[in-house]
Structures are given as structure tokens and as C-alpha cells.
């Protein structure tokens with residue numbers, strides 16, 4: 001166990017479980033794992049089990065746990081649950097502080113991947129639904145500072161945070177549609193992409209990197225902003241992203257037609273799409289995006305982060321100056 005676990009006998013480990021994750025399998029697997037987890041974490045650790053009752057509940061549970069100075073808040077479920085737990089570490093654009101008087105170590109974020117997609121787990125080479133591997137990781141409690149991406153939409157006063165990938169236009173719309181077809185497992189992302197293409201038009205966008213000059217980027221099909229490498233249940237969309245290097249990798253697809261998407265689909269899973277002529281890549285700390293044409297058209301350009309539909313352009317994507325402790 002980590003040295004600070006011995007120094008502080010009252011360590012709360014809060015497990016935020018989405019019982020409906022992976023079409024209900026998350027709850028079954030969690031129940032099987034819990035007795036061994038209790039045994040291995042031992043008496044020094046207080047295991048708090050919180051089952052979510054619906055969307056966004058995980059945000060509230062995590063926020064309260066951080067305020068109360070929990071040693072760790074662990075998302076048990078898919079990337080959607082992880083995303084909500086992450087967002088619980090922040091409020092009003094600031095990291096949540098523990099209650100006055102608490103002087104223990106910072107709260108760490110943890111993950112037991114038991115969802116459909118598990119894209120962050122894939123980025124670290126962790127197996128999804130591997131009980132022993134997950135227990136070992138939590139018990140060992142090895143922490144590493146991880147980068148957090150932020151999305152700001154001027155119309156929406158609430159900033160959103162992401163660990164995997166934010167994106168805009170076709171990919172964001174496809175993700176939004178995919179969320180309605182989760183019952184089909186990973187196939188939901190393919191269904192989402194095909195449906196999204198039906199009403200899709202490539203758009204000229206204006207972008208600004210790290211506060212420099214605005215430039216027009218023609219015929220954007222989708223732009224993906226990666227803190228980590230994967231989205232959509234295994235698409236290696238930002239293959240050079242590294243969640244520890246303080247940067248976001250931006251991959252844009254230009255002028256794609258629906259048949260390009262079918263023909264090139266395998267390259268998105270392999271991460272080799274970045275070598276295609278219609279794909280550009282950049283490394284940034286801040287990316288601002290708005291429509292180049294008629295501003296009313298920007299209401300048609302979807303924006304998402306870690307699979308959550310956030311709204312429409314304009315949007316600002318950035319890496320947070322402060323990192324988060326993450327259980328690796």
C-alpha cells in the first residue's frame with residue numbers, strides 16, 4: 001500500500017458504480033469483486049459504495065467525496081461514468097476543495113473499467129472487466145499526475161472536463177446519435193457515424209492555436225482533440241496523444257465523403273489515418289474554433305467531450321494548468 005495510506009488511518013475510498021453500465025453487467029461484476037476488494041484494502045480503508053441513480057448523479061457523488069477529503073474516488077463503469085466522476089472534481093471552473101480543517105493528501109481519481117467502451121483503459125493497456133488486475137491497481141494505489149482537458153462554450157456557463165477526446169462536427173454528432181443505440185454495444189458507434197452522415201455537410205471553420213492568428217480551415221468533416229488516444233469504443237483517433245505531456249493532439253479530417261469514411265474506417269481503428277492526405281494533425285495547449293461562414297451555421301456544428309454532447313460552436317479547448325492525481 002502507498003506510504004500515505006499507512007500515515008492516515010481514516011482513508012475513504014469512494015466507489016461510484018453505474019449499475020446500468022454495459023447493459024447491467026457492471027453491477028453484477030462489481031458485486032462479485034467487492035468482497036475481495038474489501039479484504040485486500042484492509043481495515044485501514046473505509047470502502048464507500050455509491051450506486052448512481054441516473055445520469056449526472058456520479059458528478060454529485062464525486063464532488064461530495066472530494067469535499068469530504070476522500071483518499072480516492074473510483075469510477076466503476078464505462079467512460080461515461082469516468083467522465084462524470086472527473087467532472088465532480090471541479091465546480092464553477094475551479095478544482096473542488098476539501099472542507100476546511102482537512103489536511104490529508106489530495107483526493108485521487110481511480111477507474112475500474114467495466115463499461116462498453118473503456119477507451120481510457122485501452123490507452124493504458126488495461127484489460128476491461130479484469131477483476132484481479134483492477135483490485136491490484138486500487139490496492140497498490142500508485143498515483144501519477146494526469147492532464148485534464150477543458151471545453152468552454154460561451155453560451156454555456158459551465159466548463160466541462162475530459163480525459164479522453166473532445167471533438168466537433170461529424171464525430172460529435174455521431175457520438176450523440178450513438179448514445180441512443182447503446183443497447184447494440186460497440187456497434188452503436190458505427191450506427192451513429194452512418195446516421196450522422198445523412199445530414200452532414202463539411203464546413204469551413206476558423207481556428208486559433210495557443211492565442212496566435214485566426215486561420216480558416218476548409219471543409220472540416222470532424223476535428224478531434226485528444227488528451228488520450230481513443231474514442232468511440234476503440235478508434236485510435238489521436239494516436240500520438242499522451243495524457244502526461246501537457247498538450248492536446250488535434251486531428252482534423254477534411255473533405256471526407258460518406259464513402260471515404262467506409263473505405264478508411266479500418267485506419268481510424270489502427271491510428272494510421274493520420275498519414276492520409278485528407279487528415280491534418282497539430283499539437284496545442286489551446287484551440288479555439290468558430291464557423292468561418294454564416295455564424296448561424298455554427299449552430300449545426302456539434303461539440304462533445306468524452307462522449308457527452310455539450311452543445312454547438314463556438315468552443316475553446318484547452319489543457320488545464322493543474323493536473324490531477326490518478327491511480328495507475
Ligand SMILES: Nc1ncnc2c1ncn2[C@@H]1O[C@H](COP(=O)(O)OP(=O)(O)OP(=O)(O)O)[C@@H](O)[C@H]1O
Nearest residue numbers: 021022052053054055077078079080081115116117
Ligand atoms: N443509474 C443510472 N441509470 C441510467 N443511466 C445512468 C445511471 N448511472 C449513470 N448513467 C448514465 O450512463 C452513461 C453511460 O455509463 P457508462 O459509461 O458507465 O457505461 P457504458 O454503458 O458501458 O458506456 P461507455 O460506452 O461510456 O463505456 C453515463 O454517461 C451516465 O450518464
